[in-house]
Amino acid sequence: MKRxxxxxxxxxxxxxxxxxxxxxxxxxxxxxxxxxxxxxxSFGQSMDRLLAALKIRDVINQxxxxxxxxxxxELEDADHALLKxxxxxxxxxxxxxxxxxIVPFMKAVxxxx
Numbered sequence: 001m002k003r004x005x006x007x008x009x010x011x012x013x014x015x016x017x018x019x020x021x022x023x024x025x026x027x028x029x030x031x032x033x034x035x036x037x038x039x040x041x042s043f044g045q046s047m048d049r050l051l052a053a054l055k056i057r058d059v060i061n062q063x064x065x066x067x068x069x070x071x072x073x074e075l076e077d078a079d080h081a082l083l084k085x086x087x088x089x090x091x092x093x094x095x096x097x098x099x100x101x102i103v104p105f106m107k108a109v110x111x112x113x
Contacts, residue, residue, distance in 0.1 A: 001074050001075065001076060001077065002074070002075050002076075002077060002080035002112040002113065003072040003073070003074050003112055003113060004072055004073045004074075004075065004080075004108050004109055004112045005069075005070050005071075005072050005108050005112075006030060006064035006070060006071035006072055006073065006108075007030040007104055007105055007108055008030070009027035009028060009029045009030070010027060010028050010030075010101055010102060010104060010105065011026065011027045011101070012025065012026045012027070012028050012098055012101040012102070013098075013100075013101050014097060014098065015096065015097055015098075015100060020098065028101075028102065028105075030105055030108070031060050033102060033105045034056075034060050034073075034083070034105075034109075035057065035060060037083060037086045037087055037090075037109075038053045038056060038057055038083075038086075040086035040090050040091050040092075041091035041092070042082070042085060042086050042090075042091055043082065043086065049082060052078070052079050052082050053082075055076075055079055056075060056079050056082075056083055059073055059074070059075060059079075060073065075112075080109075080112060083109055084109055084110055084112070087106050087109045087110055088106075088110060
């Protein structure tokens with residue numbers, strides 16, 4: 001099992017640090033980031049991957065477990081590996097204009113223990 005540490009919303013900015021106008025995805029909530037990763041085309045490559053995406057979705061919808069060291073989501077290793085891959089090497093490249101803002105969210109997934 002892998003634990004992904006929960007994060008507070010992040011203010012998305014341009015690469016120069018100027019704020020992106022507020023809207024549906026700004027500030028960006030961690031659960032929204034995770035749900036967006038589940039729409040990566042890699043999850044549509046097989047029925048098994050699609051079912052894994054649905055399992056991950058259900059975990060996200062249940063919310064984070066409170067803990068002394070911080071709230072977290074817990075995923076099975078195989079499900080985490082798929083999510084991690086969708087974060088590290090997405091089917092559609094990250095937009096570098098904004099992606100720097102969400103590095104803490106990316107690291108939360110890739111550095112899960």
